[in-house]
Amino acid sequence: MTAPETRADARLYFANRPFVHGFYAVTRRLGPVVRVPGIGTIVNDAEVARAILATPAVFTSSGPGSFGILITEVLGPRALINMDGAAHRNLKQELAEVFSPRYVAAVAGAAAGPRLAALDAALRAGKSVDFAAFMRDYGCAMACELIGLRLDPADEAAAFADIFHLATEIMAFAGTAPRRLSLAQSSAAKALAARLATHIAAGYARADAPPQSLTARLRDQGAAFETVRDMVTVVLVGAVELIVYGLPRALAVIIDSGSLPALQADPARLDAAIDEALRLTTPSNAILRSVAADHAIGRHRFRRGERVIIAFRNILRDPALFPGGDGFDMTRTNPLRRLVFGAGPHACLGAALTLAEMRQVLGVVAALPSPLAIGARARNRGKLYPGYTRLDVRMIE
Ligand code: HEM
Numbered sequence: 331m332t333a334p335e336t337r338a339d340a341r342l343y344f345a346n347r348p349f350v351h352g353f354y355a356v357t358r359r360l361g362p363v364v365r366v367p368g369i370g371t372i373v374n375d376a377e378v379a380r381a382i383l384a385t386p387a388v389f390t391s392s393g394p395g396s397f398g399i400l401i402t403e404v405l406g407p408r409a410l411i412n413m414d415g416a417a418h419r420n421l422k423q424e425l426a427e428v429f430s431p432r433y434v435a436a437v438a439g440a441a442a443g444p445r446l447a448a449l450d451a452a453l454r455a456g457k458s459v460d461f462a463a464f465m466r467d468y469g470c471a472m473a474c475e476l477i478g479l480r481l482d483p484a485d486e487a488a489a490f491a492d493i494f495h496l497a498t499e500i501m502a503f504a505g506t507a508p509r510r511l512s513l514a515q516s517s518a519a520k521a522l523a524a525r526l527a528t529h530i531a532a533g534y535a536r537a538d539a540p541p542q543s544l545t546a547r548l549r550d551q552g553a554a555f556e557t558v559r560d561m562v563t564v565v566l567v568g569a570v571e572l573i574v575y576g577l578p579r580a581l582a583v584i585i586d587s588g589s590l591p592a593l594q595a596d597p598a599r600l601d602a603a604i605d606e607a608l609r610l611t612t613p614s615n616a617i618l619r620s621v622a623a624d625h626a627i628g629r630h631r632f633r634r635g636e637r638v639i640i641a642f643r644n645i646l647r648d649p650a651l652f653p654g655g656d657g658f659d660m661t662r663t664n665p666l667r668r669l670v671f672g673a674g675p676h677a678c679l680g681a682a683l684t685l686a687e688m689r690q691v692l693g694v695v696a697a698l699p700s701p702l703a704i705g706a707r708a709r710n711r712g713k714l715y716p717g718y719t720r721l722d723v724r725m726i727e
Contacts, residue, residue: 458722
């Protein structure tokens with residue numbers, strides 16, 4: 331029988347895009363590498379996926395059929411995730427210096443304090459809290475702190491709502507992984523990106539941006555706004571959407587699986603619970619590559635011009651690696667712990683920050699004296715990543 335946490339998470343996929351959910355569910359049964367005419371080659375095997383991600387000269391992030399080509403169309407060619415080779419390596423190196431552990435700690439510390447205290451107080455008082463709404467505020471605040479966008483308190487709520495709307499609407503165009511956007515889609519996405527860029531430009535122009543922040547550091551290095559805008563947009567979108575949709579899903583699987591009392595009894599298990607929640611929910615469920623030259627990995631042959639879809643959602647539920655893998659089990663050992671953040675040169679730049687934010691927010695829940703029950707939930711539709719738009723939680727007396 332399917333575990334309750336998996337049933338609840340599957341309903342998110344059905345609400346979001348029923349076809350995509352069905353596609354993963356069917357292709358995962360068909361083998362490690364599955365060719366689907368008109369769509370691409372689905373990779374359901376961890377070793378093949380790692381080999382692909384470690385060979386970026388063959389499996390590119392900018393060729394036909396990749397996610398990068400859509401980003402290039404909307405944002406331009408220097409957005410990091412759509413770059414390959416030396417140019418990508420150099421930009422990533424510069425950014426890795428900015429995303430130092432000290433910086434991540436500073437960001438995680440700055441915007442969170444009063445928000446976490448308010449969450450803790452409301453839950454301890456027995457109030458019902460919409461955790462999805464909490465995450466929209468917290469996630470946007472952290473993302474703005476990260477890129478250096480200081481807002482006046484009076485403008486904050488409206489700016490966060492606008493940033494969240496723009497970030498999720500832009501990414502929604504990539505939801506069915508089209509090979510190209512139509513003219514209408516392309517101009518609509520460009521208009522949204524231009525609006526998002528006005529928020530970033532405001533941060534770039536302000537003298538009081540936190541000196542550690544991404545834009546302040548880039549500006550101090552002499553980078554003109556136009557040269558960093560597209561890459562900062564990608565960082566902002568990742569920091570907003572994956573966090574705001576990812577964390578409520580993580581909390582929901584912990585509660586739905588009945589694991590919260592065990593976590594609260596032993597909060598030292600928080601990191602294990604986070605790893606398991608990321609494995610089961612795979613917030614970024616697949617990534618795309620374009621094959622630049624014929625290539626073989628073991629017995630699997632990839633042909634030039636093909637599109638490859640690395641299905642993290644299937645890989646991280648592979649029954650050979652994760653017995654009972656459709657259920658949440660924070661005692662399991664996960665040999666693919668960080669694969670959910672990708673691997674190779676394009677591995678996620680925000681992994682350390684994501685983990686810091688998860689420890690903060692889920693740490694509040696783990697420290698409560700009683701478990702939480704979930705009340706009303708609502709799910710997004712048509713967005714790139716499935717997620718809750720409402721998730722009411724309340725402490726059980
Ligand atoms: C639940 C949270 C997150 C997950 C599961 C996730 C997952 C991923 C994955 C799988 C990739 C690899 C993409 C590829 O190889 O094509 C990636 C790349 C990236 N992520 Fe994340 N991410 C998360 C949060 C974040 C956050 C918070 C930020 C920003 C602070 C961020 C920024 C980026 C950037 C800039 C890249 C592109 C790196 C490159 O191309 O070199 N991500 N992410």
